[in-house]
Amino acid sequence: MNASGGPDPGPRVTVLIVDDEELTRTGLRALLSAKPDLDVVGEAADGADVLPMVERLRPDVVLMDVRMPGVDGIEATRRLRSTLPDPPKVIVITTFENDEYVYDALRVGASGFIRKRAPVQQIAHAIRLVATGDSVLFPDAVRRLAAGRPIRRHAATGRATALTGRETETLRLMAKGQSNPEVAEQLQVSLETVKTHVGNVLAKLGASNRTQAVVFAYEAGLVGLGADDD
Incomplete structure (x- = not known):
């Protein structure tokens, strides 16, 4: 119970909002600050400010616009992950879910994306989700973003050959947006076994999260781009 006698909202999640539009930042701050478990610790209008602000404020999650006139969200995300x-965790916020910039942000390690006009409950849920180490993955949208992209011969493509059959199955189910419990049910294995498979997939592909692993899987041809692919 908290001081007011209500239920404890749980651990607080700190958030940094990055968007070049002041109105967007102000609106998101007001909406998210109303949530008892979310704490907006800062705002940035340019991707160039993100790294120093993160080093100073240590937020759990960054809500990152991808299209900014200075340093964009792709480069800002890359700097965070390489430095x-x-x-x-980074969640890309975007006006259009088919924005090609979103795909590139996912490639460099963003945990997922969400539309700026999404209901505040959905945005708050996404923040809580990635703060626990999960990803925000919209399978159909990621598939559309990947369609038409050339297969990239990056390190993950060669590493994919090291995946076992079970790990490849797990990756394909991840690409469909299935959670660990759903994968466990589908494969008829324990949840702990699935967690092991997911950890091995991330390690072997050199991916920082589930979303990046799925993007690499599309590019390596491990997961088909057809809506009905198994």
Whole structure:
């Protein structure tokens, strides 16, 4: 119970909002600050300010616009992941879910994306989700973003050959947006076994999270782009 006699909202999640539009930042701050378990610790209008602000404020999650006139959200996310040993989770916020910038942000390690006009409950849920180490993955949208992209021969493509059959199955189910319990049910294995498979997939692909692993899987041809692919 908290001081007011109500239920304890649980651990607080600290958030940094990054968007070049002041109105967007102000609106998101007001909406998220109303949530008892979310704490907006700062705002930035340019991706160039993100790394120093993260180093100073240590937010759990960064809500990152991708299209900014200075340093964009893709480069800002790349800097966080390449510079900090324990970078915050990044959620891309975008006006259009088919924005090609979103896909590139996912490639460099963003945990997922959400539309700026999404209901505040959905945005808050996404923040809580990635703060616990999960990802915000919209399978259909990621598939559309990946469609038409050339297969990239990056390190993950070669590493994919090291995946076992079960790990490949797990990855394909991850690409469909299935959670660990759903994967466990589908494969008829324990939840702990699935967690092991997911950890192995991330390690072997060199991915920082489930979303990045799925993007690499599309690019390596491990997961088909057809809506009905198994």
